[in-house]
Amino acid sequence: MSEIDLEDLPGVGATTADKLREAGYGTVESVATATAADLAEAAEIGEATAKKVILAARKMADIGGFKTGRDILDKRKEIKKLRTLVPEFDELIGGGFETQAITEVYGEFGSGKSQLVHQMAVNAQLPEELGGLHGGVIYVDTENTFRPERIEQMLGGLPEEADLGDIEEVLERIHVARAHSSDHQMLLLDTARELANDLRNSDYPVRLFVIDSLTSLFRSEYAGRGTLAPRQQKLNRHMHDLLKLLDDHNAVGLVTNQVMSNPGVLFGDPTKPIGGNIVGHTATFRIYLRKSKGGKRVARLVDSPNLPEGEAAFMVEQAGLRSC
Numbered sequence: 001m002s003e004i005d006l007e008d009l010p011g012v013g014a015t016t017a018d019k020l021r022e023a024g025y026g027t028v029e030s031v032a033t034a035t036a037a038d039l040a041e042a043a044e045i046g047e048a049t050a051k052k053v054i055l056a057a058r059k060m061a062d063i064g065g066f067k068t069g070r071d072i073l074d075k076r077k078e079i080k081k082l083r084t085l086v087p088e089f090d091e092l093i094g095g096g097f098e099t100q101a102i103t104e105v106y107g108e109f110g111s112g113k114s115q116l117v118h119q120m121a122v123n124a125q126l127p128e129e130l131g132g133l134h135g136g137v138i139y140v141d142t143e144n145t146f147r148p149e150r151i152e153q154m155l156g157g158l159p160e161e162a163d164l165g166d167i168e169e170v171l172e173r174i175h176v177a178r179a180h181s182s183d184h185q186m187l188l189l190d191t192a193r194e195l196a197n198d199l200r201n202s203d204y205p206v207r208l209f210v211i212d213s214l215t216s217l218f219r220s221e222y223a224g225r226g227t228l229a230p231r232q233q234k235l236n237r238h239m240h241d242l243l244k245l246l247d248d249h250n251a252v253g254l255v256t257n258q259v260m261s262n263p264g265v266l267f268g269d270p271t272k273p274i275g276g277n278i279v280g281h282t283a284t285f286r287i288y289l290r291k292s293k294g295g296k297r298v299a300r301l302v303d304s305p306n307l308p309e310g311e312a313a314f315m316v317e318q319a320g321l322r323s324c
Contacts, residue, residue, distance in 0.1 A: 004028045009056050011049060019043045024190045026197035029248055032057035082124055082208065082252045083131030084116070085159075086321050088312040092301050093285065096131065097252045099207070102242060102282060104214070106257035106273040107289035112297040113256040114145045115316045116289070117210045120254055121174050122154045122320070124208040125164050133252070135207025136173040136199055138192045142185060142216050146176050157319025173204045182217045182234060189241045196249050207251045209242065214255040215274040239282040255283070296324055 006017040006028065023042030025031050031039065032054060040050040057063075067075075081096030090096055097103050097120070105113050121139060126132025139146055151174065152167045164170050175195060179185035196206040215235070222231035246253045257273045273279065273286070286303040292313065300311045315322045 004060055006031065009053055009060070011053055011056075012043075016043050016045065021194075021197070024193040024197075026193065027248055028057050028061045029063065030193070030244065032061045032063040033244055078250060080128065080133055080207075080250065081131075082120060082133050084119065084314075084321055085123060085131055086312070086314045086323050088323060089299055089314050089321070090131075092299060092307075092310050092312040093287070094304075094307050097254060098284070099133070099250045099252050100246050101284035102239065102246065102253040102255060103285040103287065104255050104257050104273070104279060104283035105287045105289060106259055108259055108291070111289040111291055112314075112316050113289055114212055115150075116321065117212050117254055117256060118147070118150045119154055119321045120208060120252070121210065122151060122158065122164075122170065124252070125170060125173055125204065126158070126162055130159065130162055133207035134204065135251070136202075136204040137175065137208045137210065138195060138206055139174055139176045139210045139212070140179055140185060140188050140192070141176055142179045142211070142213055144178065145212055153318050154320040157317070157322075175206075179217060182221050185211075185217055186234065186238050186241070189238070189245065193245055193248075196245065196251075200249070206249055209245060209251055209253050211242070211255040214239075214257050214279065216258055219258065219274055235279065236282070239279065243282070 006012055006020055006025070007014060009028065009031065012020070020031065020043050025034060025039070025042060034054060036047045036050040036054060039054060040047045043050065080099045081094070082099070083090045083096040105116060107113055117139075121137045123131060124133050124135050124137050127134050148171055151171060155164065155167055155170055158164070177188050177191065179188055192209065199205050218231050218235055222228070242253050245251065257279065259273050283303070284305060285301070288300040288302050290298050290300070292298045295315060296313050297316060298311055298313050301307060301309055313324045315324055
């Protein structure tokens with residue numbers, strides 16, 4: 001659908017198309033999934049006109065109607081997998097992290113969440129035959145955890161046949177933004193959409209979107225039970241905006257999440273992720289990381305639409321993620 005220009009939509013001239021692109025609506029699909037109010041504001045047109053444009057976009061992009069199971073199967077063939085290069089971990093998650101889906105990784109401090117997303121920022125640049133997606137990375141950093149030095153160490157740990165160039169070239173393909181508030185974090189997804197659209201036809205189109213961590217700013221700004229509803233509404237919108245991006249660019253969405261202890265649990269692990277049902281239902285895959293003996297980390301697949309629950313152990317070494 002990216003071959004269809006915005007100007008092909010009825011009622012959208014060059015000026016309106018430019019306004020839409022500036023607002024982050026760079027494709028017909030993004031217009032088709034917009035709300036009339038948002039589109040009207042972005043293009044400076046009336047809501048009635050915006051509704052007509054959205055309906056036309058849905059027809060052209062074939063969005064909004066029912067499809068057969070066979071149609072869905074054909075679309076599933078477009079999905080690619082980003083591998084961790086740890087065989088046990090990759091087997092646990094069905095061969096790798098899926099594109100067009102959000103994978104939530106949660107765990108306590110030091111469980112390996114940021115290590116995992118750093119590794120994926122490197123692996124995403126690998127060619128597909130080596131388990132990568134030959135793509136660039138957009139990394140939203142909310143806790144000041146991104147470290148270029150760690151990327152360099154992990155680059156040195158890649159297989160010999162992996163030739164990604166020097167560290168400067170690798171870092172050039174990772175686009176990092178530091179979020180300072182929850183509103184800024186949400187705004188950065190709009191900026192990410194523009195950047196991903198600009199890089200769509202480059203040698204390394206964006207294939208991985210990282211948010212590390214998803215909930216920390218929301219959690220600090222919305223403290224107390226009285227703020228729970230507005231916080232959850234914002235989180236819901238934020239995650240659905242991310243899902244649209246992933247669909248549009250056939251990319252992997254990887255978000256980390258903090259945990260809190262549930263004092264009502266007397267047996268078993270009392271930790272549970274922040275964000276409640278909103279995050280749980282919107283994320284396609286949920287992975288719980290925890291520390292184990294001997295410096296090991298254990299990844300547990302907690303939720304998946306098509307894979308059984310299970311666990312895989314791995315090590316975090318200077319050169320990156322490794323089998324035990």
